[in-house]
Amino acid sequence: MGGLVFIFPLLRDAGRKLVASGLGEEGRLVGAARATVDVWSATLGATLAVWPLVAYYFGLISLAGPLATFLAAPAIPAIIAFGGLAGILGVASTAAGQVFGLISWLFLSYLILVVRALASLSFSAVTVGALHPALVWIYYGAAAVILMVIGRRGRMRRLAAGTGGRMNAGINLSFGIRGGARWLVLPLGLLAALAVFSAAA
Numbered sequence: 785m786g787g788l789v790f791i792f793p794l795l796r797d798a799g800r801k802l803v804a805s806g807l808g809e810e811g812r813l814v815g816a817a818r819a820t821v822d823v824w825s826a827t828l829g830a831t832l833a834v835w836p837l838v839a840y841y842f843g844l845i846s847l848a849g850p851l852a853t854f855l856a857a858p859a860i861p862a863i864i865a866f867g868g869l870a871g872i873l874g875v876a877s878t879a880a881g882q883v884f885g886l887i888s889w890l891f892l893s894y895l896i897l898v899v900r901a902l903a904s905l906s907f908s909a910v911t912v913g914a915l916h917p918a919l920v921w922i923y924y925g926a927a928a929v930i931l932m933v934i935g936r937r938g939r940m941r942r943l944a945a946g947t948g949g950r951m952n953a954g955i956n957l958s959f960g961i962r963g964g965a966r967w968l969v970l971p972l973g974l975l976a977a978l979a980v981f982s983a984a985a
Contacts (some may be wrong), residue, residue, distance in 0.1 A: 788803035792829035792929050796822055829852040836923040838870070855898045859891040882886045 801819035807814045832848050839845050846852075866888035874881020902908055 788826060788829055788833075790829075791832055792825050794931075794934060795825035795828055807818055817818065823854055823857050824850075827857065832927075836915070836920045838901040839912050840917070840920055842912050843913050843915070844909045846909045848905060850904040852898055853904045855902075856895050859895050863888055 803817045803821060805812060808816055819985055827850050831853065835845060866884045870881045870883075870885035873884060925981055
């Protein structure tokens with residue numbers, strides 16, 4: 785959740801700027817490139833947010849995880865939609881449930897194929913052994929500082945361009961996140977701290 789709230793927007797904006805500089809603002813190719821950037825940004829944002837916890841609990845870092853998530857992401861909505869329809873309609877009609885279940889099975893088969901193929905690679909994961917809890921704290925602390933700096937620099941650019949409005953004094957804990965999402969900063973930070981504390985205990 786934290787990766788999608790805080791990291792994803794930064795990666796998406798940077799990726800879209802690259803697309804705009806290379807391909808322009810309009811066209812089918814631009815739309816496809818933006819969609820690819822969005823999926824990659826969500827994948828990397830979520831991965832970067834959980835890497836330390838995965839390393840701590842399981843003693844490994846998955847190198848194939850981002851690619852597996854990227855390749856599997858298009859199938860997830862179809863699996864949920866058709867699987868849900870199979871369960872709902874299957875109550876009233878076995879035939880209808882089987883039809884939608886078969887469609888869901890096709891996407892599930894693709895998902896399993898992707899996971900197995902990438903997991904079979906010798907370099908799919910790196911074993912790190914027992915990870916000290918202090919490293920987890922350092923990782924998330926450094927990430928918080930980096931996000932805060934990036935957010936503040938973004939606000940300064942908007943101010944310099946005349947679109948940022950009046951500068952607010954004091955400490956801002958929104959990390960550059962706009963709207964209601966900024967209210968998630970403190971709760972998510974507390975949850976991350978509790979997770980690390982419980983892991984250390």
